[in-house]
Amino acid sequence: MSRIEKIRCPNCGSQHGERHYIDNLMRTQCVECDYLMITDAKTGEVVEAYAPGLYMHQLSSCSS
Template sequence: MPAITKIICPNCGSPHAERHLLDGQLSRTQCWDCDYLFVKCQRTNRVVEAYAPGMDVGRFRQAILVRNSLAVQG
């Protein structure tokens, strides 16, 4: 059973975004409200796939990671 964490969407601010842990090393963040998608390998810390409507993912990637880590801790 996959582990699912509720997070705040870093793209639109919706509280309905979720982070799924897949295979113990891939984390997938997705938002139901704006189609935001972010897949990262936990082991290598590399971004596998990223998509955010109306946003330059590469430029804002670091900000997204910081915001989500804060959200999880809080």
């Protein structure tokens, strides 16, 4: 089951952020600034993260 919530983007503050709940994953994204964050809804662990112009790329440097 999945659902989508409208949220304010945590990166750029846009009203066009979206939060998708897909199985055990929570995916936060923003069309305005290409922000992307995927976390495990149970553990809170970051699966994938991307935010343009920020330090975030360091977090995903060891992903395949």
